[in-house]
Each structure stands twice: as C-alpha cells, then as structure tokens.
Amino acid sequence: MNKSNDYKRVFDHFDEDNNGMVSPSELHRRVGIICHEQVLIEDVQVLVDSLHGNKVGGHELGFDDFVSLMESDNDDDKVEDLRKAFRLYENDGTDCITPKSLNRMLDRLGESRSVDECAGMISQFDLNGDGVLNFDEFKAMML
Numbered sequence: 462m463n464k465s466n467d468y469k470r471v472f473d474h475f476d477e478d479n480n481g482m483v484s485p486s487e488l489h490r491r492v493g494i495i496c497h498e499q500v501l502i503e504d505v506q507v508l509v510d511s512l513h514g515n516k517v518g519g520h521e522l523g524f525d526d527f528v529s530l531m532e533s534d535n536d537d538d539k540v541e542d543l544r545k546a547f548r549l550y551e552n553d554g555t556d557c558i559t560p561k562s563l564n565r566m567l568d569r570l571g572e573s574r575s576v577d578e579c580a581g582m583i584s585q586f587d588l589n590g591d592g593v594l595n596f597d598e599f600k601a602m603m604l
Contacts, residue, residue: 468527469524471601472524472528474586475491481524485521488505488508488509489505509521531601543599547599549566556596557595558593560577560593580592586602
C-alpha cells in the first residue's frame, strides 16, 4: 500500500469542492461524519491554525499540510487508542471492519443503519477496494 496515494485519496475525499484545499468547514463536516459525535468548528479551526503558526483564521489545508496533520498524530498512545477503537468495530475476528461488524456496533451506539448503508460508509474510506476497512485504512480515516 502506497502511503502517499492513500493520503491523497483521503485528502480528495475531504476536499468537497475539489479546489485542492481542505477548509476548516470541510474538515469539520468529514470529522463529524466519521466520529458520529459533535465536533466544534472552533476546535477544527484551532487545529488548522496550529499548522499555520497559530495565526488565526482564513487558513485551509493543502495536501502537504494534510499529510503533516495525519502524521503528527502517530504517537504511540494515539495509535493504541485507535487500535482499541478498531477492535470494538472489528468484533468478529476478521482483523477488519466489515459491513456487518459496523452495523452491529452502530446498533449498540443507537445509530441503526442497514448493512448496505454500512457498506456504503466503508466504501468511502476503503482505500484498497476490498469492501472492508483494515487498521491502516481505519487509522487514516480517524486521523
């Protein structure tokens, strides 16, 4: 798996208006969809601003900024937290998140979706096209 190509695919997914930049609002919407919880736009703006020397407002992420953001969160504690979260979703022993395992977890969280809807959610971040999410794809999605 080519990490640069994977990042580019995720970046292109976040870049909703295809202008070659990810705005704080685009990042906010995608993170909210992925995390299934309320993320404050102000928190996203602070994150984006921090990549630009803490100068406030008006910044967007180019591809290099996006890669820096993805790779800045690769410390051991965060990776271990992601592994724990991954195991919750991958509870059928396949070492990947399947549409059925995602469906079961969402049901437990009170976010009922059909297996087909779960397959669609997975396909948005399935970088190698195998219909499931492995840990690297999950990590790219979450970071």
